[in-house]
Amino acid sequence: MTIEKAFKQLVSQYCKFSPAELTGEKRFREDLDFSSLDFMSFLGELEDEFDVELEQDKIIQIHTIDEALSMIRKLQEVC
Template identity: 35%
Template sequence: MPHATDILSAVTEIVEEVTGLDPAEVTAEKSFTEDLDIDSLSMVEITVAIEDRFGVRIPDDRVPELRTVGDLVDHLADHRGAGRP
């Protein structure tokens, strides 16, 4: 199972593919909407790509709760049972 750092790397790669953002800007503490200026359509694309990559389902009502890159990484780590101390 992937570790949190591997998950962050994959999330960063997906965000870059969908938005064209510099991967160096995509860090765990960054907010998708406020810091990275990612709109709702791009968030849907990111979510779908993450679901495909990790083989998980992120419920639509859960997506707004995943405000930062770190929130998403934590959600994936918890769901996959990885990244725990």
């Protein structure tokens, strides 16, 4: 499974959208109705799923699916 597919599968567990409906410009809070608690739980699962460590100062810059995917890819390149 590709990073994008695994990522969208994980996101879909927190919202009413299927992975196929999750386009890159979808915003977590505004479009997907993530609560703060949902987002924090989601970030923890991201770290586990992709074996990365997210930095707090970078997390606050994540608003869309594309931004989150880009960050995951960059972190995996470093590892």
